[in-house]
Amino acid sequence: xxxxxxxxxxxxxxxxxxxxxxxxxxxxTNPGGRIVDVCVLTPGPEFDRRxxxxxxxxxxxxIEASIGPGEAVPVADAFDLPPDxxxxxxxxxxxxxxxxxxxxxxxxxxxxxxxxPDNWIGSLTAIENKPDLGTPGDLAAQLRYDAALGLFDEVxxxxxxxxxRAHLNRIxxxxxxxxxxxxxxxxxxxxxxxxxxxxxxxxxxxxxRALRTDVAFVDPSAKARKRCRxxxxxxxxxxxxxPPGCSHAIATEDGRPYCECFARVIDPGRDCGVDCAAYDxxxxxxxxxxxxxxERTAWVADPDGDGPRQQSxxxxxx
Numbered sequence: 001x002x003x004x005x006x007x008x009x010x011x012x013x014x015x016x017x018x019x020x021x022x023x024x025x026x027x028x029t030n031p032g033g034r035i036v037d038v039c040v041l042t043p044g045p046e047f048d049r050r051x052x053x054x055x056x057x058x059x060x061x062x063i064e065a066s067i068g069p070g071e072a073v074p075v076a077d078a079f080d081l082p083p084d085x086x087x088x089x090x091x092x093x094x095x096x097x098x099x100x101x102x103x104x105x106x107x108x109x110x111x112x113x114x115x116x117p118d119n120w121i122g123s124l125t126a127i128e129n130k131p132d133l134g135t136p137g138d139l140a141a142q143l144r145y146d147a148a149l150g151l152f153d154e155v156x157x158x159x160x161x162x163x164x165r166a167h168l169n170r171i172x173x174x175x176x177x178x179x180x181x182x183x184x185x186x187x188x189x190x191x192x193x194x195x196x197x198x199x200x201x202x203x204x205x206x207x208x209r210a211l212r213t214d215v216a217f218v219d220p221s222a223k224a225r226k227r228c229r230x231x232x233x234x235x236x237x238x239x240x241x242x243p244p245g246c247s248h249a250i251a252t253e254d255g256r257p258y259c260e261c262f263a264r265v266i267d268p269g270r271d272c273g274v275d276c277a278a279y280d281x282x283x284x285x286x287x288x289x290x291x292x293x294x295e296r297t298a299w300v301a302d303p304d305g306d307g308p309r310q311q312s313x314x315x316x317x318x
Contacts, residue, residue: 003267005131006037008182009158010239011254014296018042021234026126026151028226029216030206034145038127038158041234043298046117050235051300053114054096055290057236060229061086062093063116072102072109121231123153124198131182133161140170141208147172148215149202151223151230154193163190198223235299240289244272247282254296255287 006022013020019041027033065078079086090110093099099110126146130139139157146155156176161167163177168191171177176193180186199220207214243249243257249272252258252265259266261278273279294301 001131002129003270004265005158005160005180005182006129007239007241007256007265008185009127009129009180010038011256012180012185012187013038013040014254016296017298019234019298020239021237022239024230024233024237026146026149026226026230027204028149028151028218028222029204033204033206034142036126036152036230037129038239039152039230039234040125040127041231041298042122042125044119044122046120047122047298049114049117050120051298052303053098053116055236055299055301055303056096057232058096058098058116059089059092060225060232061089062098063228063232064225067099067110067112069112069115072104072111074104075108075110078110121227124151124227124230124234125154125156125193126152127156127158127178129158131160133159133163133167136170141205143171143175145205147174147196149204149218149223150196150198150200151202151226153196153198155196156193198227238289238293238297238299240287240292241268243284243287244268245282245284246272246276246278247280248278249282250285251287255289255292257287 010020010022020038021041022038024036024039025031025034026036061079061081067073067078075086075090079089081089090099090101090108094101097113100113101108101110103109128139128142130136143155143157146152154176155174156178157171158178158180160180160182163179168177174194174196177190179188179190201220202218202223204216204218205213206216240255241257243251244266248259248261250258250260256265257268258264259272266272290301293299
């Protein structure tokens with residue numbers, strides 16, 4: 001249920017003035033400590049410059065290295081990484097068009113193909129999905145984590161449940177609440193989110209125990225680096241999963257994987273495979289995902305074509 005809810009919400013949030021992605025890591029000192037269900041990226045003033053570079057995710061070490069579009073820099077000087085790791089980063093950055101590589105005096109050198117824009121991220125909104133508030137699990141702890149760290153500009157809880165005052169009292173006041181119907185795509189704003197403070201120090205909860213909570217203090221520069229990594233991941237990844245290789249699998253009009261045998265949207269990683277009695281191996285269906293992303297969001301599939309679209313009139317999820 002939660003997977004189908006999540007995909008339906010992503011489809012409903014798509015708009016030409018934003019980029020939607022899902023399942024992104026947001027931990028800083030503990031990178032695997034928090035996974036955000038949905039992330040919405042809105043463009044900043046230099047978004048078009050970022051879109052013009054590549055439709056793919058640019059590797060974070062390549063962005064963070066001291067490499068500009070001017071003089072070429074030896075790879076060994078640009079990356080404080082083991083040689084094989086640095087070579088892999090360079091290979092990927094060259095493949096996506098962010099770096100250019102050559103050899104000088106027998107040594108590999110790189111330069112940036114374009115200046116990476118500093119101000120291309122307008123805002124980042126994290127959305128935690130919990131369709132059934134009757135089985136909240138670690139919801140309260142997850143939302144306390146988000147509010148204390150302040151990595152995102154806003155955090156929202158999305159649910160299909162009827163929301164009571166008791167539910168609202170269990171989560172931080174800064175967290176917004178939406179009631180979302182995955183069948184119709186309609187959304188009711190129960191509580192607006194309060195702005196968080198990504199440009200100020202934050203507190204990352206590392207572990208909560210009965211009598212003790214272990215935390216780490218995170219400075220604004222570390223949060224800024226993580227925000228850039230999240231935005232890059234969101235821009236390159238999107239939200240549509242690859243449909244399974246089964247003759248019963250098709251894609252819905254908005255690109256969600258659908259099983260004709262069971263007549264519902266499916267999770268390819270859990271619902272489909274040799275353990276399914278109806279499984280019939282076949283090539284995965286074509287989803288048209290790049291076309292849909294290009295038509296429905298701020299992501300630009302072919303920056304070498306007409307160039308990135310202009311962003312204007314950014315709305316707030318309405």
